[in-house]
Amino acid sequence: MNDGKETGKLTHWDADQVVRFRQYVQMGLEQWRIALSSERIDQFTVYAEALLATNAHLNLTSITDPEGVAEKHFVDSMSPLLLDLPDTALSVIDVGTGAGFPGLPLALIRSQWRVVLLDSLQKRCRFLNETTERLGLTNVQVVHGRAEDTARVPQLREKHGLVFSRAVARLPVLLELCLPFLAVGGRFIALKGPDGPTEVDEAKTALRLLGGEIDDVKSITLPISGDRRTLIAVRKQKPISNAYPRKAGIPTRKPLV
Numbered sequence: 001m002n003d004g005k006e007t008g009k010l011t012h013w014d015a016d017q018v019v020r021f022r023q024y025v026q027m028g029l030e031q032w033r034i035a036l037s038s039e040r041i042d043q044f045t046v047y048a049e050a051l052l053a054t055n056a057h058l059n060l061t062s063i064t065d066p067e068g069v070a071e072k073h074f075v076d077s078m079s080p081l082l083l084d085l086p087d088t089a090l091s092v093i094d095v096g097t098g099a100g101f102p103g104l105p106l107a108l109i110r111s112q113w114r115v116v117l118l119d120s121l122q123k124r125c126r127f128l129n130e131t132t133e134r135l136g137l138t139n140v141q142v143v144h145g146r147a148e149d150t151a152r153v154p155q156l157r158e159k160h161g162l163v164f165s166r167a168v169a170r171l172p173v174l175l176e177l178c179l180p181f182l183a184v185g186g187r188f189i190a191l192k193g194p195d196g197p198t199e200v201d202e203a204k205t206a207l208r209l210l211g212g213e214i215d216d217v218k219s220i221t222l223p224i225s226g227d228r229r230t231l232i233a234v235r236k237q238k239p240i241s242n243a244y245p246r247k248a249g250i251p252t253r254k255p256l257v
Contacts, residue, residue, distance in 0.1 A: 011056045012049065017066045021048055024070035024224060031223035034078055036109070043108050043135050044074055050131045051099055058123050060099040071224050077102030078109065079220060080164065080189050083233055088112055090161045095147050095178050096120070096168035100128050102191060103164060107140045114139050116156070120146045148248040151180035158183050158239065166191035171199035171232065172206040172255040176245045179210045179236055187215060188234040194219075196230025206256035211238040 013021065022041055029036050036044075048069050055061055063072055080102065093116040094103025100117060107115040117128050117140060125144040132140045143150060151157055163178045163186070171190060178188050192199060200217055207213065216233040245251055 011053050021066035021070045024067050028071050028075035028223045054127050073101050077105040092162045093160045093181050095165045102166050117142045146248050147177040148245045151245050161186040163188040171203040172257050173251050175206040175210050176251040180240050182236045190232040192230040194228035213237050
């Protein structure tokens with residue numbers, strides 16, 4: 001899940017910090033040539049302030065400074081758009097969404113998408129439901145559950161054209177947790193750190209067993225800090241066996257390697 005390290009009890013930004021947050025979001029996305037309206041920046045700001053306020057009593061993130069939240073959560077969540085994703089009606093799921101990244105910012109940008117935010121912690125789901133309501137979003141559904149269990153729900157299994165996951169697990173584990181949600185022909189996109197290409201090498205067995213094929217591995221740098229990231233796109237080639245995912249906890253303890 002997104003990081004949950006102990007944080008201070010900062011509950012809000014002052015006016016100057018809010019301005020800095022907005023400027024860094026705009027600056028970062030402009031460098032990636034991703035257009036963002038002032039209305040969307042307003043919504044990002046509401047979301048960021050809700051994140052900060054909730055983080056005082058529920059550990060959602062260790063990053064609380066305006067520049068860090070802007071770039072390492074919001075701008076980073078927009079990085080899949082560098083892969084030229086469809087701007088059409090699409091069923092999408094963010095597995096292990098944590099505080100809502102990347103699924104909730106993407107849902108704001110892609111209003112045509114129907115986005116499921118899946119998380120195993122009820123308190124995080126409550127935060128996501130409250131924030132979604134505050135933002136007035138009608139294209140987002142929050143689902144509480146573990147991926148291993150939820151992937152067997154008929155309404156969700158193999159029903160999504162796009163699946164995302166950020167900072168959840170290494171790629172062999174992620175493939176078993178995420179590919180069962182993906183429709184044949186759809187793409188799973190893992191938002192990884194700089195060692196992403198190494199994880200691709202680890203995932204050959206999982207790809208073979210789960211019917212996936214590497215579609216793209218894109219190394220990028222965050223536009224302000226220069227921190228390195230990797231986007232790994234996997235295309236699903238065939239339906240997945242009912243044997244997967246295995247029972248809760250097994251994919252992590254015994255990855256398909």
